[in-house]
Amino acid sequence: MNVGEEMDQQRQLKDPQRIVVKIGTSSLIYPDGQLNLKTMDELAFVLSAACKHGRQVILVSSGAIGVGLNQLHLNKRPTEMAAQQAIAAIGQNELISIFNQRFASYGQQIGQVLLTHDVMDYPVSKQNVLNTFNKLMEMNAIPIVNENDTVAVDEMDHRTTFGDNDELSALVATSLNADLLIVLSDIDCLYDADPRTNAKATPLSVVTSVTDELLTEAGGSGTRFGTGGMVTKLKAAKRVMAAGSQMVLANGADPKIIFDILAGKPVGTLFTAATHARGLKNHG
Numbered sequence: 001m002n003v004g005e006e007m008d009q010q011r012q013l014k015d016p017q018r019i020v021v022k023i024g025t026s027s028l029i030y031p032d033g034q035l036n037l038k039t040m041d042e043l044a045f046v047l048s049a050a051c052k053h054g055r056q057v058i059l060v061s062s063g064a065i066g067v068g069l070n071q072l073h074l075n076k077r078p079t080e081m082a083a084q085q086a087i088a089a090i091g092q093n094e095l096i097s098i099f100n101q102r103f104a105s106y107g108q109q110i111g112q113v114l115l116t117h118d119v120m121d122y123p124v125s126k127q128n129v130l131n132t133f134n135k136l137m138e139m140n141a142i143p144i145v146n147e148n149d150t151v152a153v154d155e156m157d158h159r160t161t162f163g164d165n166d167e168l169s170a171l172v173a174t175s176l177n178a179d180l181l182i183v184l185s186d187i188d189c190l191y192d193a194d195p196r197t198n199a200k201a202t203p204l205s206v207v208t209s210v211t212d213e214l215l216t217e218a219g220g221s222g223t224r225f226g227t228g229g230m231v232t233k234l235k236a237a238k239r240v241m242a243a244g245s246q247m248v249l250a251n252g253a254d255p256k257i258i259f260d261i262l263a264g265k266p267v268g269t270l271f272t273a274a275t276h277a278r279g280l281k282n283h284g
């Protein structure tokens with residue numbers, strides 16, 4: 001058995017009932033700035049099907065700024081804060097309107113949830129938001145989450161920004177006790193080094209611990225509109241694993257990959273604590 005086969009045997013995904021799916025700007029916007037409507041439609045199809053098969057699904061979607069730039073025919077993000085926030089206001093509106101139309105075509109109700117960090121910092125407001133998520137899922141609606149970029153600016157003692165949607169998705173997943181976080185990006189999996197700068201970078205099928213070495217080797221964002229890069233995805237994985245859940249990083253170019261992930265096929269990189277890797281974790 002070679003190393004790859006051995007790692008694939010270690011992969012054990014417990015049938016997840018509650019799933020958070022995060023899709024990054026790089027999967028929603030082509031490099032020339034145009035909207036990738038095919039991916040949005042396929043994502044709506046796959047998540048609607050998962051919901052109809054009894055899974056609870058939450059979508060964390062980036063793209064407000066990228067879509068806003070496209071709407072305004074701008075090819076780069078302005079530096080002025082108010083301009084970025086105005087662009088996000090335009091882009092988020094368009095983003096959710098396209099999702100609404102695509103999900104509706106599959107008979108799937110959605111609900112928009114825009115969050116700032118302070119809401120999750122205060123126990124009462126956090127509980128209210130979690131109640132809303134739970135109620136939406138009880139209603140078989142899919143919550144579609146983004147940071148409320150239009151109002152989120154950090155002030156002295158008042159943290160409103162998440163920094164990036166990888167962190168936001170991990171926080172949503174852990175707060176809602178999700179079994180699985182699926183992070184869809186523009187790359188097939190995690191490599192042991194940044195593949196853009198290291199031609200010898202090797203793909204990793206399973207990660208049981210997010211080591212300092214992995215964090216040091218991970219690079220930043222590969223696109224003009226994305227923010228986090230791989231470092232923030234690794235930090236998200238660390239948070240999810242610490243909470244006893246699992247994360248899969250996979251390529252969002254074809255969202256039907258979610259069917260493969262849910263079927264336990266060895267696609268992308270599975271982040272799972274060692275006990276999960278041996279199949280001992282009970283998600284309850």
Ligand SMILES: Nc1ncnc2c1ncn2[C@@H]1O[C@H](COP(=O)(O)OP(=O)(O)O)[C@@H](O)[C@H]1O
Pocket residue numbers: 023024025026027184185186187189190191192193194195196217218219220221222223225226227228229230231
């Ligand atoms: N170790 C690594 N393994 C895989 N990708 C990496 C690594 N280090 C840096 N990257 C880069 O991270 C990019 C994904 O991050 P980002 O551009 O922020 O995407 P998204 O918009 O999906 O959040 C990849 O396209 C890749 O170029």
Ligand SMILES: N[C@@H](CCC(=O)OP(=O)(O)O)C(=O)O
Pocket residue numbers: 023024025026061062063064065066146147149163164165166221225226227228229
């Ligand atoms: N809230 C921002 C997304 C920021 C972000 O984390 O982007 P990405 O790295 O593409 O997931 C937006 O909607 O443009």
